[in-house]
Amino acid sequence: xxxxxxxxxxxxxxxxxxxxxxxxxFPDLIVNGAKTADWVNVRMTDNHYTNGPVTDVTSAAFRCYxxxxxxxxxxxxxxxxxxxxxxxxxxxxxxxxxxxxxxMAKAPGDVTSWDGSGDVWFKVHEVTAxxxxxxxxxxxxxxxxxxxxTIPENLPSGQYLVRMEAIALHAxxxxxxxxxxxxxxxxxxxxxxxxxxxxxxxxxxxxxxxEPGILLNIYYPxxxxxxxPGPAVWSG
Numbered sequence: 001x002x003x004x005x006x007x008x009x010x011x012x013x014x015x016x017x018x019x020x021x022x023x024x025x026f027p028d029l030i031v032n033g034a035k036t037a038d039w040v041n042v043r044m045t046d047n048h049y050t051n052g053p054v055t056d057v058t059s060a061a062f063r064c065y066x067x068x069x070x071x072x073x074x075x076x077x078x079x080x081x082x083x084x085x086x087x088x089x090x091x092x093x094x095x096x097x098x099x100x101x102x103x104m105a106k107a108p109g110d111v112t113s114w115d116g117s118g119d120v121w122f123k124v125h126e127v128t129a130x131x132x133x134x135x136x137x138x139x140x141x142x143x144x145x146x147x148x149x150t151i152p153e154n155l156p157s158g159q160y161l162v163r164m165e166a167i168a169l170h171a172x173x174x175x176x177x178x179x180x181x182x183x184x185x186x187x188x189x190x191x192x193x194x195x196x197x198x199x200x201x202x203x204x205x206x207x208x209x210x211e212p213g214i215l216l217n218i219y220y221p222x223x224x225x226x227x228x229p230g231p232a233v234w235s236g
Contacts, residue, residue, distance in 0.1 A: 024181055157191065
């Protein structure tokens with residue numbers, strides 16, 4: 001029979017493991033329908049072991065979450081007009097209720113040596129919440145194993161960072177409670193066009209943490225509407 005001390009220790013370990021399993025990373029791209037290996041075309045994030053989120057939207061970690069690893073990645077070619085996916089590490093998918101933004105930023109040269117600083121980021125995809133005036137709120141991004149989008153056909157050719165941002169909102173009722181799960185992949189867009197992506201924003205800098213889509217209680221009262229944080233999507 002387990003002692004009380006052993007039972008308490010087991011309960012603590014189980015709680016810790018459950019907490020970690022509810023978190024996730026985004027280590028893989030999906031190119032031409034094939035998932036890449038972990039951390040090959042995605043920069044290894046600081047949470048590659050802990051799976052923990054970023055909660056400070058003003059921190060340097062908010063860009064690509066690589067302040068500890070200082071990681072770079074291999075750059076993979078993707079064609080303008082094709083689908084690009086970003087896969088979650090957890091078999092149960094994006095566990096927490098929340099929304100997704102995907103940003104891109106064009107490197108001035110070799111993306112491997114570029115940190116993505118400045119007003120260079122533009123949004124290419126979002127998965128928002130669905131509301132019905134206050135009766136219910138649902139999150140289409142929850143539990144999905146990956147998120148895919150079409151690279152705009154008019155996006156200029158070149159090397160880019162692709163930044164995944166999954167915003168978990170289950171604890172977002174207090175400032176700093178929203179959890180951001182982030183990673184940056186490296187791609188070279190081929191066969192692109194002559195579009196001018198925008199609006200351009202800086203990351204960090206795009207949010208204050210007080211946005212209505214970041215600081216809110218999703219449970220009570222049920223939000224009548226939801227405002228996706230960040231700029232409008234550039235579709236080309």
